Amino acid sequence: MGERGYGTLVTLTRVKVLDPANPNKSTAIFGGKASGILNWNELKYPHFYTLRQQIRSLFWTANEVDMTQDVKQFPTLTIAEQDAFLKIIGLLATLDGPQTDIAARLSHLSTDPSVKSLMATIADQESEHNHSYAYVLSSVTTYDKQVESFEMGRTDEVLMRRNKRIVEVYNEFAERPSIGSALKAMVYTTLLEGLFFYSGFAFFYNLARNQKMVGTSTMISYINRDELQHGRAISDIFRATLAENPSYNTEGFTAWVYDQFDHSVEQEIIWSRYVLGEIDGIDMEEMAGYIKYRANKMLRMLGLSEMYPEYTKNPMRWIKAYVDSFDDTKTDFFEQASRQYVKTSDLNGFDDL
Template sequence: MTNNTSYQAINWNAIEDMIDKLTWEKLTEQFWLDTRIPLSNDLDDWRTLSAAEKDMFGKVFGGLTLLDTLQSEDAIERLRLTARTQHEEAVLNNIQFMESVHAKSYSSIFSTLNSKAEIEQIFNWTNNHEVIQYKALKINDIYKNGTDLQAKAASVLLESFLFYSGFFAPLYYLGNNKLANVAEIIKLIIRDESVHGTYIGYKFQLGFDQLPEAEQAELKNWVYEVLFDLYQNESKFTQMLYDEIGLTEKVKVFIRYNANKALQNLGFDPLFPDTADDVDPIVMNGISTGTSNHDFFSQVGNGYLLGAVEAMSDSDYTQWL
């Protein structure tokens, strides 16, 4: 970014990679904050849920908070070291901020739906349970000790795959006319993560294509091994969260489908046979619906009207580039 004689000002009129500019515009167009979503409107729905359902949601959002914290604190710091352009570094700065917004959004949900004692219990579980910690520590170890391309691949696996066991619940309950505002936040986060995963996957592919054939094969095998290991842990996580309410098998289909999406972002073939047709249509419909709430006082909707809030189809919710 600099040379020995001067510090280089970023020049957005001299773009080296047009994907950097397009991604910046996409991310700023869909900027949002959790404070604009009326979560308290979901309290009546929350009171109708069973103790098992409330416990599931607490653990779901605790796990999502952990992963977003990892992305905001460690992932982007690592990826920034390998930025090809100043514009790429600017995009990564935007991604880092929005990952922090995502993490904070879950605390907004907790403060609305849970007591102080319940919140402390959720975070204690999140910070200490071996299954949820396994995936966070494995990804972070790659950030700390992996190669540049391994770090990019790990970030894509997290963004495009590991989040989705948690995303399933609010989308499913939205389809059953419950917790609409909680689901609104999740849909906004999914919209962001779809861009993050695709963009970082694109940067991975640029580097991958420059490797000798033997190194490509070695890295590709490594990615599949890491993904399958994470999938086995994710299956345990899914059973732990969803067995009691009978949704485990539906969630497993969803996470396998998104594991394939992560591989697609990296330029690789799918590992699992699951397709969009196998995913519960209620959940796919939740993904494919644009944001719905609107603040009539400020005339700002949850999409913030910085650009039209497009509906996301199966083909573009992780593949918009």
């Protein structure tokens, strides 16, 4: 039985906690052999140690952010700003909640203990992101409004249409874990980390540049910083998994990835117009260009060519003031003439990412 355009179906099951008959150095990220003993000085992919160190260096907690001024300012926002604020928090909570679970599921199915550790670190940060949205709302609005905001992910029709494919891909991975469904889940994880959050982030940064809700913007910048690193880590694990399983590196799968990006960009633009259309200071055409720019960056990180060559530079340059400079991606390694995945066949190749 094949797996939708691939070769033999490779199902995945939760691996043993310890299996001393296997080597400490994992033989593969999924479906391999490893004892479960993690020696950071003996890894199949030493690059994963660097990723974990970078992510751990960003540690923060929501209650470190002073919300005093935001509490006073929220009632002074326009009705449109208040409505967008609550809708966007609802979106972010809808996306970040499942990210904790997805990271844990990838960890449970991986036979590489360094990936398990990396996913545990990411899962912990995603959990804090979700907590931060509740923290923000509890600071600035009533309990009923907080509940309403978190209900949006399953009640707002525009948001539900926007998230339909995410639900399908994530649930397929949860219900039928395999190499193929894991690769698809990682594609959508990079979309979440590198594209789906960004019109929402722009809203909060736009408030901050008008001296509004600076505490919330500070919180969002911390989350933004984390998500950039998470997207980088997941894209690297994706590429390593693909290199280990070359039967999945097909034109059909590549076409599927491009289709998901095209659909996601379309839905993100629809969502941004729905939630930001009445917000002063955000130009909708610039926002659409920014979304396409973000899509190009994430495609390069996955090892694919850009879909929107006219958006290789950020059209909303003012956002750079609110995001750390490590957002810059080394693009030269990824700019390939053909629309095929960059094959990384050995472990040291990841040092060039």
